[in-house]
Amino acid sequence: MPNPTAAILVIGDEILSGRTREGNAHYLAGELTRTGIDLREIRVVPDDHEGIAAAVNALRAAHDHVFTSGGIGPTHDDITADAVAAAFGVPIGVRADAHALMAAHYEARGVEFNAARMRMARIPDGASLIENPVSIAPGFTLGNVHVMAGVPNVFQAMVASVLPTLTGGQPLLSQSLRLMRPEGAVAETLGALAAAHPGVSIGSYPFSQDGAYGTNLVVRGPVAAEVDAAMRALGAAFAGAPE
Amino acid sequence: MPNPTAAILVIGDEILSGRTREGNAHYLAGELTRTGIDLREIRVVPDDHEGIAAAVNALRAAHDHVFTSGGIGPTHDDITADAVAAAFGVPIGVRADAHALMAAHYEARGVEFNAARMRMARIPDGASLIENPVSIAPGFTLGNVHVMAGVPNVFQAMVASVLPTLTGGQPLLSQSLRLMRPEGAVAETLGALAAAHPGVSIGSYPFSQDGAYGTNLVVRGPVAAEVDAAMRALGAAFAGAPE
Structure with a gap:
C-alpha cells in the first residue's frame, strides 16, 4: 500500500x-519523512482570501493531507481560518471550547481577553481542535486540512499534537555517500546504477x-535491503575512483 | 500600471x-522586491517529469514571469530542461552555442567533455541562454520561463544575468516598527489603522x-509618502504605549 501523500501550504x-526566510516547511518535511507520509508539494501564497481558499481546495483534492502554516493570530492580516471555512463552504464562529480554554489562560495571567484575541477562538463548523501547549489559542483540523500557526x-x-493522530506508512529511509568528484565525472556510471x-x-x-567540486549521492527508499544494496553498488563503483 | 507578477518553481x-533547506526562493524573493516584480507564489515539486511540466504550465499562464531552480545538471535526476520543453511542446537538443561555450571551458581546464556534461548543452528550441559565469553551463529563458540551476x-x-533584462515596476518599499507588546494587545488599534x-x-x-511577547509591524507599499504617513500614524498610536 503506498504511503499517504501531503502538501504544505x-x-x-x-x-x-x-x-x-520560511522554516516551518523544512521542519515539517523532516517530520513527515519520519512518519511515512510523502510530501509532494510546498506552496507559498500571499495573505489573500480568494488565493488561500483556491490553494486549499486544489491541494486537499490532490493529497491525503494538507498542512497550513500562518495567518491564525489576532490581527487584521490573519485571515486563514475564514479562508479555509470558505474553501469548505462551512460557517465559522467563536467556539465554546476554544473560548473557554483561552479565557482561563488569559485570566490566570491577568491579560485582557479582548475582541482581537477572541478572533483566535473562531473555528469553522465541523473542525476538531489542534492543541497548542505554547500559547493556548488552538489550531484546527477540518476534513484533511490541518491549520496551524506560523x-x-x-x-x-x-x-507534535497532530502528527500522532495520523496514520503514516513506511518511513522513507536514506543513506548518503560523499564524493570529492564533480557530478559530470560520475554522472554516466550513476545513471546506469x-x-x-x-x-x-x-x-x-x-x-x-x-x-573543488564534489557530489553528495543520496539513496532513498522504503525498503532497507534495497537501500543497502544500492549503497553497496555505489560504494563498489566509486571506491577506486580518485577523490 | 501594476507591477509585473512572478512565481518561483x-x-x-x-x-x-x-x-x-531551500534558500534560492528566499534570495530571489528579495531581488524581485527590489526590482519591482511582485512575487505571488512559491511552489516546490518533486523530480517528476509530468509534475514539473504541469506546474510550469499552470504558473506561466498565471504570472508574467516564472523562475525555476534546480534540475539542470548532468545527472539522471536532472530533468527540468526536458520537462520545460514538454510543457511548451517544443523539441530539445544540444545547441551549438551552448556546446561551444562548454567545450572551450572544459578544454582550458583539461576536463573531459563527456556525454553527461553534454546533456547540459541541451536547450529547448526557441530559448535564449542565461549566462553562468560560475560554471559556464547555461540556464535558459523560454517564453516567460527562466530556467536556472539549483x-x-x-x-x-x-x-544577476537575467534580472537586468526584465522590466520591473515600482519597487515595494517597507518600513518596520518593533513593539515589546503582544499582538493581542495591539490588534484592534492596528486593524483600524x-x-x-x-x-x-x-x-x-x-x-x-x-x-516576553513582542510584535513587529511592517508597512509595505509602492508610494513613499503613503508608507511614511502610515508609519507616522503607527508611531503616534503606539508611542505612549507601555513597552
Missing part, C-alpha cells in the same frame, strides 16, 4: 517579499568546497 | 524530504524574546 506576504515554536508544538536499482531513488547533489 | 526531492552560487549568478491606510499593507509578526 504556507501563507504570508512576509515570505514572498523576502523579509522572512510562529515557529507554536507551529512545532501543533505538529540508478536504472539497475528501480526500488530506490538516487539523488545527486553537487557542492563546492575550497574551490 | 523549485524542483527537488531533497527539499521535500527535509534533507535540504546550486546557490550558480543560481545567484544566473539571477490598516483600514485607514488602504494604499499600504500593514503586516503584523509576533515574536517572543526572553519570555
